[in-house]
Amino acid sequence: MPSTLGPDSNAQPAVLAEGIELSVIMPCLNEAETLEACIREAQQALRDAQVSAEIIIADNGSTDGSLAIAERLGARVVHVKAKGYGNALMGGIAAASGKYVVMGDADDSYDFGDIPRFLKQLREGADFVMGNRFQGGIQPGAMPWLHRYLGNPILSALGRLFFRSPFSDFHCGLRAFTKAAYERLELRTTGMEFASEMVVKATLLKFAMAEVPTTLWPDGRKRAPHLRTWRDGWRHLRFLLLYSPRWLFLYPGMLLMLVGIVLECWLLPSAKAVGRVTFDVHTMLYGAAFVLLGFQAVAFAIFTKRFAVLAGLFPPDPALEKIFRYVSLEVGLLVGTVLMFVGLGLSVYAVTLWGTKHFGMLDYSQTMRLVIPAALLLIVGAQTVFSSFFLSVLELRRR
Numbered sequence: 001m002p003s004t005l006g007p008d009s010n011a012q013p014a015v016l017a018e019g020i021e022l023s024v025i026m027p028c029l030n031e032a033e034t035l036e037a038c039i040r041e042a043q044q045a046l047r048d049a050q051v052s053a054e055i056i057i058a059d060n061g062s063t064d065g066s067l068a069i070a071e072r073l074g075a076r077v078v079h080v081k082a083k084g085y086g087n088a089l090m091g092g093i094a095a096a097s098g099k100y101v102v103m104g105d106a107d108d109s110y111d112f113g114d115i116p117r118f119l120k121q122l123r124e125g126a127d128f129v130m131g132n133r134f135q136g137g138i139q140p141g142a143m144p145w146l147h148r149y150l151g152n153p154i155l156s157a158l159g160r161l162f163f164r165s166p167f168s169d170f171h172c173g174l175r176a177f178t179k180a181a182y183e184r185l186e187l188r189t190t191g192m193e194f195a196s197e198m199v200v201k202a203t204l205l206k207f208a209m210a211e212v213p214t215t216l217w218p219d220g221r222k223r224a225p226h227l228r229t230w231r232d233g234w235r236h237l238r239f240l241l242l243y244s245p246r247w248l249f250l251y252p253g254m255l256l257m258l259v260g261i262v263l264e265c266w267l268l269p270s271a272k273a274v275g276r277v278t279f280d281v282h283t284m285l286y287g288a289a290f291v292l293l294g295f296q297a298v299a300f301a302i303f304t305k306r307f308a309v310l311a312g313l314f315p316p317d318p319a320l321e322k323i324f325r326y327v328s329l330e331v332g333l334l335v336g337t338v339l340m341f342v343g344l345g346l347s348v349y350a351v352t353l354w355g356t357k358h359f360g361m362l363d364y365s366q367t368m369r370l371v372i373p374a375a376l377l378l379i380v381g382a383q384t385v386f387s388s389f390f391l392s393v394l395e396l397r398r399r
Contacts, residue, residue, distance in 0.1 A: 054096075057338070253295070
């Protein structure tokens with residue numbers, strides 16, 4: 001099995017080497033207890049399958065002798081100074097010489113004997129291949145109960161819901177991809193979110209994807225794992241939400257606007273009684289608040305998606321691009337101005353009615369039915385104008 005001995009001072013992009021088909025990347029931070037077993041298992045699988053490959057240990061600052069173990073076994077060590085799971089993997093992948101890449105943790109929990117399964121899918125045309133621990137089998141003690149029955153299923157379900165990802169095990173650490181496909185991903189996160197970003201972007205870019213069963217074994221280390229259940233679970237959930245403006249902003253905003261508009265229209269003619277409960281202008285005021293909050297959330301969804309596309313965090317969205325061809329700054333200004341004029345007209349009419357009462361006491365149940373929609377239209381119109389200008393600022397950044 002071809003390999004390169006000796007550590008690199010930094011992770012430098014590698015030119016695909018002739019004769020090396022596959023690079024196996026293992027991130028490493030003080031994994032002396034399990035590293036040898038992982039390397040030997042990978043070497044055996046590669047020999048049995050007669051694959052021309054290299055094994056790269058992406059070291060993130062080990063001090064326990066891990067580097068000596070890797071070098072003794074003929075693996076190539078890449079030193080990655082920047083801390084973080086994502087940084088370590090990016091450094092190792094950048095230095096990879098193979099056409100294909102398999103990545104997996106060096107804690108002896110993943111079965112590197114399954115490498116040929118991943119390679120088979122890549123050879124058949126897949127860009128990205130995920131392992132599935134639930135299909136391959138989770139050995140007793142390999143995954144905490146909270147992760148197995150709550151955290152992983154929920155986060156995987158959210159990934160499928162938010163992004164239409166085909167994977168049932170969203171967070172399996174044993175995965176493979178072509179080097180060319182990886183470079184198209186342009187991954188940005190440097191911590192544990194790196195794994196989620198990889199799956200999300202591969203889905204958004206419509207890669208040819210496959211899933212293969214793999215077995216999860218108990219962690220072979222005596223020390224506590226680097227993973228922290230609640231902290232890293234929240235980081236993954238936060239990432240999924242931030243990467244899905246539709247579910248974070250758009251859908252909640254549209255729901256709030258719909259509820260608010262229904263309340264406004266329902267109560268505009270007069271108060272309504274449902275059983276012994278009477279709904280009047282006070283409820284109407286909350287309906288206006290729902291409309292305002294919903295409008296802001298929808299605007300945030302558009303801002304976020306547009307910024308993410310322009311910054312390279314999201315791939316271009318053809319539907320969004322089509323909308324922006326017709327919805328320009330001028331259209332936004334026109335719509336906002338019309339809404340403000342309608343609101344202003346209602347406000348003038350309300351003041352006129354007040355004048356007929358010599359600016360004295362009014363029947364709030366009647367006058368507020370004019371004032372609330374008037375104020376709502378004025379504010380939404382102004383927000384439409386400001387939002388249109390802000391989107392134009394983002395476009396200036398792109399140009």
